[in-house]
Amino acid sequence: MKLLDCPINGTRPISEFVFGGEFRTMPDPGQCSDKAWADYVYNRNGAPGVKMEWWLHSPSGTWFIAERNTLTDEVLRSFLPGKEVAE
Amino acid sequence: MPHRLLRFAFSKEHKEPAFFEQPACLKPSYDAVIIGGGGHGLAAAYYLAKDHGMTNIAVLEKGYLGGGNTGRNTTIVRSNYLTPEGVKFYDASVKLFQDLSEDLDINLFYSERGHFTLAHTESAMRTMRWRAEVNKHVGVESCVVGHEEITKACPQLDISCSGKAPIIGALYHAPGSIVRHDAVAWGYARGAKNLGVDIFQSTEVNGIDVKANKVVGVQTSRGYIATNQVLSAVAGFTPRICKMVDLPTPIIIQPLQACVTEPMKPWLDHILVSGSLHVYVSQSSRGELVMGAALDPYEMHSTRSSLEFVEGLSSHILDMFPFLSNVKIVRQWAGMADMTPDFAPIMGKTPIEGFYLDAGWGTWGFKATPISGKSMAATIANDRAPDLIHSFRLSRFEEFELTGEKGAASVGH
Numbered sequence: 001m002k003l004l005d006c007p008i009n010g011t012r013p014i015s016e017f018v019f020g021g022e023f024r025t026m027p028d029p030g031q032c033s034d035k036a037w038a039d040y041v042y043n044r045n046g047a048p049g050v051k052m053e054w055w056l057h058s059p060s061g062t063w064f065i066a067e068r069n070t071l072t073d074e075v076l077r078s079f080l081p082g083k084e085v086a087e
Numbered sequence: 088m089p090h091r092l093l094r095f096a097f098s099k100e101h102k103e104p105a106f107f108e109q110p111a112c113l114k115p116s117y118d119a120v121i122i123g124g125g126g127h128g129l130a131a132a133y134y135l136a137k138d139h140g141m142t143n144i145a146v147l148e149k150g151y152l153g154g155g156n157t158g159r160n161t162t163i164v165r166s167n168y169l170t171p172e173g174v175k176f177y178d179a180s181v182k183l184f185q186d187l188s189e190d191l192d193i194n195l196f197y198s199e200r201g202h203f204t205l206a207h208t209e210s211a212m213r214t215m216r217w218r219a220e221v222n223k224h225v226g227v228e229s230c231v232v233g234h235e236e237i238t239k240a241c242p243q244l245d246i247s248c249s250g251k252a253p254i255i256g257a258l259y260h261a262p263g264s265i266v267r268h269d270a271v272a273w274g275y276a277r278g279a280k281n282l283g284v285d286i287f288q289s290t291e292v293n294g295i296d297v298k299a300n301k302v303v304g305v306q307t308s309r310g311y312i313a314t315n316q317v318l319s320a321v322a323g324f325t326p327r328i329c330k331m332v333d334l335p336t337p338i339i340i341q342p343l344q345a346c347v348t349e350p351m352k353p354w355l356d357h358i359l360v361s362g363s364l365h366v367y368v369s370q371s372s373r374g375e376l377v378m379g380a381a382l383d384p385y386e387m388h389s390t391r392s393s394l395e396f397v398e399g400l401s402s403h404i405l406d407m408f409p410f411l412s413n414v415k416i417v418r419q420w421a422g423m424a425d426m427t428p429d430f431a432p433i434m435g436k437t438p439i440e441g442f443y444l445d446a447g448w449g450t451w452g453f454k455a456t457p458i459s460g461k462s463m464a465a466t467i468a469n470d471r472a473p474d475l476i477h478s479f480r481l482s483r484f485e486e487f488e489l490t491g492e493k494g495a496a497s498v499g500h
Contacts, residue, residue, distance in 0.1 A: 021386075038487065043484070045326075046339045
């Protein structure tokens with residue numbers, strides 16, 4: 001991957017982007033057990049596959065989500081959070 | 088070729104002994120199966136046989152021996168870490184390394200060079216002082232030096248780094264060494280084989296059978312093995328193996344790249360590391376400069392090389408050594424680093440009975456090869472992790488007791 005599609009700024013070189021880790025749902029810290037909280041804080045889905053990831057377009061400060069295959073490094077699509085495009 | 092030499096080559100009288108012969112087929116069961124024929128897995132097999140008398144062991148390697156991160160690192164051995172637990176652990180490794188050529192009867196080209204971690208800022212100097220004091224407290228030879236001593240030891244270095252990031256001082260660690268990395272894997276493999284361990288290359292693990300939370304067997308590309316003990320020592324493949332037993336870990340995989348220049352006359356005696364410039368460099372016994380930098384900036388399961396890496400690294404090397412501008416880079420490669428949140432490894436028992444983990448070696452695993460092998464062998468033989476690796480247990484995360492070693496990583500990853 002040399003280029004990445006920012007939903008706002010279009011296709012830009014990868015050096016303009018910062019990887020933000022996999023998109024995950026946070027459990028309610030007031031309700032969940034310590035074990036479930038530790039699982040959320042530390043454990044990751046480290047095996048290869050197609051993952052939803054947070055990315056930041058650093059010059060414009062745009063956070064968005066990209067769907068990427070971590071084995072082949074191919075980006076399938078990218079979209080703003082809450083504006084998932086139907087395929 | 089002269090006739091006499093040719094005749095010698097075909098003669099059965101002077102057979103060249105194979106370094107590690109492979110048995111024709113798997114036994115139906117083993118006392119323990121080690122997944123991963125890198126330095127760590129082979130060392131564990133060797134110490135299981137040597138220290139604990141367990142020889143009914145199979146080592147399974149998907150590719151070839153030492154072809155993973157054992158053969159992809161920059162061969163540096165040091166113990167100047169940040170936490171007392173880390174310093175003690177890596178110091179035990181350095182001590183084993185010092186006698187390893189003799190122990191394994193193979194020349195590992197172990198070469199004590201002295202290791203400078205350069206500081207370009209006052210805050211970096213503070214970390215160096217911290218590390219030096221922790222090291223001295225545990226009995227490891229480290230001290231803070233000023234830029235005069237660095238210039239004396241390495242007059243070729245531009246101490247101002249092209250005026251961009253002048254060097255203030257450094258952490259000097261005299262026992263810092265380099266060692267021929269693939270020979271470490273070969274030496275352990277031969278040692279283990281001679282003690283009766285079976286080593287299988289080109290043998291992939293396809294599944295691990297767990298019944299009632301206990302390991303019962305391993306499915307491989309060569310057939311099924313019944314066993315109650317499995318050690319995973321597979322670095323960048325750890326999440327895939329852990330997925331087979333549904334064990335969550337904090338490990339994510341990021342590529343780490345390195346490269347070497349063409350060989351030149353010996354001129355760089357020491358190992359130099361700069362966290363600010365993201366560079367570590369030493370000169371190998373063949374005369375090549377062996378260089379590495381920071382991790383690639385995002386998760387990826389690949390060993391591809393990139394131009395960005397050599398471009399960035401070369402520019403920083405030239406800040407330190409401007410006279411290298413005509414030197415050619417001849418090879419570059421990558422390894423898959425299994426990164427943990429606290430930059431310390433994950434070693435020992437897991438919630439699954441009989442499944443042991445030697446993982447999370449990120450960018451710091453090669454130097455720990457002997458001691459991790461010895462510690463994992465003790466863990467498997469006694470079904471209990473030795474005190475030395477207690478701080479590296481997997482359960483430290485859910486207990487919120489991390490072992491923060493980020494400040495001792497070679498470069499700011």
